[in-house]
Amino acid sequence: MIHLDTKLVSLLEWIHNTQDEKLKPSSYSYISPKLEVRDVKGSGRGIYTNGHLNKSELVIRIPPSFLLNTTTVLSHISKYNTIASLSTSNIYTPFETIHDEFTKIYESLTKEELLDLSSFQLLGMYITIETQRGKSSFWKPFLDMLPSIADFELMPLVWQINNQHDLLDLLPQPIRKTSEKVYTRFTSDYNTVTALLQTKIDNTEAVLPLDQFLLAWICINSRCLYMNLPTSKSASDNFTMAPYVDFLNHSPNDHCTLKIDGRGFQVFSTCAYSENEQVYLSYGPHSNDFLLCEYGFTISDNKWNDLDVTEYLRPLFTSEQKRFLKEHDYWGNYTVNKEGISFRTEVALAVLQENTPTESRKLMGLINGITDGVVFKLKSDILLKTILNKVIHEAEQYKHLEFNNETDLVTRERKKVIGGLYNDRVTIATNVLSNL
Numbered sequence: 348m349i350h351l352d353t354k355l356v357s358l359l360e361w362i363h364n365t366q367d368e369k370l371k372p373s374s375y376s377y378i379s380p381k382l383e384v385r386d387v388k389g390s391g392r393g394i395y396t397n398g399h400l401n402k403s404e405l406v407i408r409i410p411p412s413f414l415l416n417t418t419t420v421l422s423h424i425s426k427y428n429t430i431a432s433l434s435t436s437n438i439y440t441p442f443e444t445i446h447d448e449f450t451k452i453y454e455s456l457t458k459e460e461l462l463d464l465s466s467f468q469l470l471g472m473y474i475t476i477e478t479q480r481g482k483s484s485f486w487k488p489f490l491d492m493l494p495s496i497a498d499f500e501l502m503p504l505v506w507q508i509n510n511q512h513d514l515l516d517l518l519p520q521p522i523r524k525t526s527e528k529v530y531t532r533f534t535s536d537y538n539t540v541t542a543l544l545q546t547k548i549d550n551t552e553a554v555l556p557l558d559q560f561l562l563a564w565i566c567i568n569s570r571c572l573y574m575n576l577p578t579s580k581s582a583s584d585n586f587t588m589a590p591y592v593d594f595l596n597h598s599p600n601d602h603c604t605l606k607i608d609g610r611g612f613q614v615f616s617t618c619a620y621s622e623n624e625q626v627y628l629s630y631g632p633h634s635n636d637f638l639l640c641e642y643g644f645t646i647s648d649n650k651w652n653d654l655d656v657t658e659y660l661r662p663l664f665t666s667e668q669k670r671f672l673k674e675h676d677y678w679g680n681y682t683v684n685k686e687g688i689s690f691r692t693e694v695a696l697a698v699l700q701e702n703t704p705t706e707s708r709k710l711m712g713l714i715n716g717i718t719d720g721v722v723f724k725l726k727s728d729i730l731l732k733t734i735l736n737k738v739i740h741e742a743e744q745y746k747h748l749e750f751n752n753e754t755d756l757v758t759r760e761r762k763k764v765i766g767g768l769y770n771d772r773v774t775i776a777t778n779v780l781s782n783l
């Protein structure tokens with residue numbers, strides 16, 4: 348039996364709220380009675396079956412009004428604002444509005460200012476504010492169930508915000524770069540929202556504390572699901588947060604599938620389940636490097652792992668070779684995985700063998716798919732062997748981190764995960780080497 352805590356009970360009651368008279372019975376929220384939320388060691392909460400599930404069975408449906416995205420946020424804000432045109436007719440918003448110091452901010456935002464924000468910025472600001480509004484927020488049952496920052500202690504973004512450079516310095520270089528990009532995205536969003544609020548209020552730091560915006564931003568990043576929205580400006584804005592669906596943990600293999608239509612967000616099983624099985628969703632074909640930087644976790648034997656060898660190859664190109672690669676869109680992102688080398692890497696290794704690549708018919712033959720590039724293979728393999736041996740040699744020096752015995756438990760777990768990333772690198776490099 349699971350312990351259904353009171354917050355979960357409130358969430359379920361809220362999700363099943365049928366006050367929205369515009370909803371037809373067929374589009375009411377639905378959570379299969381054969382599902383339950385349980386704590387899962389090492390991965391927060393997850394969804395389990397408590398009975399047999401058939402293949403292709405509808406297991407969850409969350410109607411549009413309970414999805415948190417630009418459409419619903421703009422509809423809710425427009426209740427405090429004269430920007431009626433931002434409200435969308437099929438979104439239920441409570442008839443009674445509760446006014447407080449925070450809703451004054453909503454009142455003061457113009458349509459242009461709101462529409463200028465990206466989805467991440469708008470939702471980051473909204474979640475940070477609504478969390479502080481407590482009981483006055485329509486979204487309280489959902490916000491109460493979001494994780495805490497402690498759930499993201501493995502995420503390098505958190506180390507960076509806390510200035511833990513000693514840990515960041517231990518990361519393999521390509522992963523540092525990935526994490527740097529996440530940090531840049533975060534700071535840009537935080538600065539944009541802060542700058543906007545500074546034009547409205549005097550106490551921006553109190554309304555938008557860095558740590559709370561950070562948590563909201565990470566929750567969005569790790570729980571958003573992509574769907575087309577009428578209010579989105581770009582493809583990257585097309586996402587939603589979906590209560591309850593967001594308890595699904597990731598597995599590289601699909602165990603359920605999503606369907607999005609006018610009735611909202613629906614989840615169907617893609618295989619039969621027995622009782623007591625965890626129901627997973629694949630977040631995408633993500634390597635451990637990506638999962639750690641974007642979601643704060645890694646998985647063992649991840650079939651999507653790859654090894655980025657760009658930094659080993661980059662210094663070897665002459666300026667002419669570099670220009671050639673750029674012109675043909677093959678500059679950077681050179682990877683190998685357990686299956687072998689990517690085509691980009693194969694092209695890069697071939698280019699290194701041609702002093703005047705623009706004049707090489709062999710090279711163009713390879714790029715255009717006319718030849719199989721076998722003429723380059725011998726030298727490519729020799730160079731690749733040198734690089735992979737270097738990767739292994741470097742990684743061997745950090746692998747021990749996986750078995751560190753730090754007294755501080757958080758540091759121990761963080762170092763373990765770093766050691767695991769080096770181990771992943773050794774595994775891939777060894778695999779590729781054995782096939783050369």
Ligand SMILES: C[S@@+](CC[C@H](N)C(=O)[O-])C[C@H]1O[C@@H](n2cnc3c(N)ncnc32)[C@H](O)[C@@H]1O
Nearest residue numbers: 389390391392569570593594595596597642644
């Ligand atoms: C969409 S949420 C899934 C529900 C989440 N476990 C919770 O407690 O709310 C995504 C987050 O769950 C955790 N997670 C998901 N899949 C995981 C897995 N396979 N192993 C470890 N943690 C996982 C990570 O913290 C990730 O950022």
